[in-house]
Amino acid sequence: MNISPRPSFSVQLSAAWQSSNSLLCVGLDPDATRLPPMFAHARFALFDFCRAIVDATAPLVCAFKPQMAYFSAQCAEDQLEQLIAYIHDTYPTIPVILDAKRGDIGATARQYAREAFERYEADALTVNPYMGYDSIEPYLQWAGKGVIALCRTSNPGGGDLQSLSVNGQPLYQHVAQLAARSWNASGQLSLVVGATYPDEIAQVRRLVGEMPLLIPGIGAQGGDVEATVKAGITTQGTGMMISSSRAILYASAGEDFAHAAAVVAARTRDEINRWRGAGGE
């Protein structure tokens, strides 16, 4: 059902890691209440703001990750469509991850897959594994598309379920094993592991081999870059999409917001590269 001529997500991501010399993923979470004043009366404020961020940071990233909730809350699905199309057209080698954390099964999940991969033409989608393999499999039917399942999240309550002990092993490690083994015959899976707990990133890395990890929680959420990189890096010196949103998007509240975003993004990329020993500074 892959109607797009774009390469598979895993091929795009590997190429982008190399060509950009970056593990940084910029999250596009355009909070309508936090945009610079120049967008106050813009007809397509979310699109205009995100396009400026994309243009300023594209040379610095391995992926962009728009967050659907910010568009849905503003009745701005059309702007999300336009934004992803803009990224595809202007920066065709940068993969786009739609962050929607979908969690449903069967016919309903197939509708969400159509939404993500046909309507929005995302290269990858985040999903929630609580409903089991049935909530992952419908997305895998879209050959080449990336499916990024929540494993260990960086919020304070993330441990309410994920850290519970299942046969002496935390639940999130059980999810990592399922993802690495029986769920990933097609090689389309990645996992979300928050940056707040580097020891847990290391545990997941040990369980999943070279599988890509999407790692939110640096920047505004305070994760430690050195510990995160050392815990998650693969033998290839890659394997991570380290995501930052607010620290980059809102680096300045003034007319220089895009320049300020690029400065913070470059600094974050370089800080990451410093610890993976890949140069970049």
Added chain:
Amino acid sequence: MNISPRPSFSVQLSAAWQSSNSLLCVGLDPDATRLPPMFAHARFALFDFCRAIVDATAPLVCAFKPQMAYFSAQCAEDQLEQLIAYIHDTYPTIPVILDAKRGDIGATARQYAREAFERYEADALTVNPYMGYDSIEPYLQWAGKGVIALCRTSNPGGGDLQSLSVNGQPLYQHVAQLAARSWNASGQLSLVVGATYPDEIAQVRRLVGEMPLLIPGIGAQGGDVEATVKAGITTQGTGMMISSSRAILYASAGEDFAHAAAVVAARTRDEINRWRGAGGE
């Protein structure tokens, strides 16, 4: 932040159980490929189809449950807005549950809450508990709105995580305990428990007292009505929103689809009432 003059979800639901003498919730999952031929060229086919189902079944239900994915996949968010507004205007005593299974935290979850309760004006929303209390709490900030968390789902893979043993107790029971105790200070929570496993409905009922349960899986999914009702009924003879979608929506593929839907809905309501000992036949 409750901008709506509607009563709280729990008040609406209790009143609807009594006034309709029904525990049936009709799920509005309008699959564009399964609509009767008369809608083939309709400009607002999903809305028109669902409105006809709503009008035919309104006297028979305690709630309606539109499923967001079917609208999102068709770029039909406007039709979902119109549908919920139509139900509120025409059947103001019937609560509307938006089935979107949202799973996110913090600022992002607050955006999803705005989408559900402000944009769509839903009375309740389904959510996914994998990210813990942080993924429930932002919705509880909307006083009176219902928050319905996944607990035990009826799909074959539902047990991949939910049945794992945590301290000798399946994970879903742990979720039920969290929902019944520390997460539910405001009394806004309900749980999703699939009809496929009546013994597990009974376990959840034992743990959560009189908390409402949303129970999908009868009808097309094959759950046993007698066992489901006996397992989940409260001492009040209520406590359940037993949901059926496809068996009602697609009872006939012809021009009599709405009449056929009403016949199946009435039969289902009556079958439910037979086992709760509340008359209705």
